[in-house]
Amino acid sequence: MGIPLSPRPARVIDLELMRQRQRARRRLIRLAPELDSLEMVYRLASNPDTLYGMPLLAWGLREDGEVVGLVPWMEALTPCHRLDDPDHGSFVGYRDPETEELFESAPEHKVLELEHAAAYFDYEDTSETTLIQQLPETQGTHALCMDEGDAPWQLKQVFGWRLYNDGSVEALLADERLVESTPILPGDACLYPGHSRHRVVYFFQRQIANRIRHEDPVTLEALALMVMPDDETDRALD
Helix, strand or coil, X not given: CCCCCCCCCCCCCCHHHHHHHHHHXXXXXXXXXXXXXXXXXXXXXCEEEEEEEEECXXXXXXXXXXXXXXXXXXXXXXXXXXXXXXXXXXXXEEEECCCCEEECCCCHHHHHHHHHHHHHCCCCCCCCCCEEEEEECCCCCEEEEECCCCXXXXXXXXXXXXXXXXXXXXXXXXXXXXXCCCCCCCCCCCEEEHHHCCCEEEEECHHHHHHHHXXXXXXXXXXXXXXXXXXXXXHHHC
């Protein structure tokens, strides 16, 4: 006759703690600008046989060791592999336009650059939000800023990007009233993180921003449909 086994105590799994740990492993800890014109390649569900290219702004090293390409996309500087929207774009891979090579992961030279930089700049871990890195904006990215109430849209040039120790990345925008000298550089006192003043910040490439600035009707209609709730869209297009 066998010996009865004592029941094991139930193991309580803290799902929220597990989510926090997973998010921490995915947070960005170091950035490197893309200076060799490498691109993100994506496709749209409306035209699945066509591939589209978008210049990479930077590469990011995550705490779990993965290196990801980054593009200003919708409301954030976004890892390319997170693009999975049939209407706006689904990530396919990276591309070197000079050789037309298509590849799925970050090139080795960027991985090595980021790993060595992260090892050299070993920041002290703290519970306070602190700035750990700042990059200049190199592509002419613009931000469409929306505030509370009936305040009008503001189209602003992005002058740089700030990486904080919690992994968040903020775009630097200029308060025109505080500009003392030009060109505006990332360390100037007139710059502020976009989400510190604006409820919503949408990013656009330079050519789209120019269409918005010149009030291209097709672009403005698409913009209103994308950034406004349904109940506000009809009023905007009246």
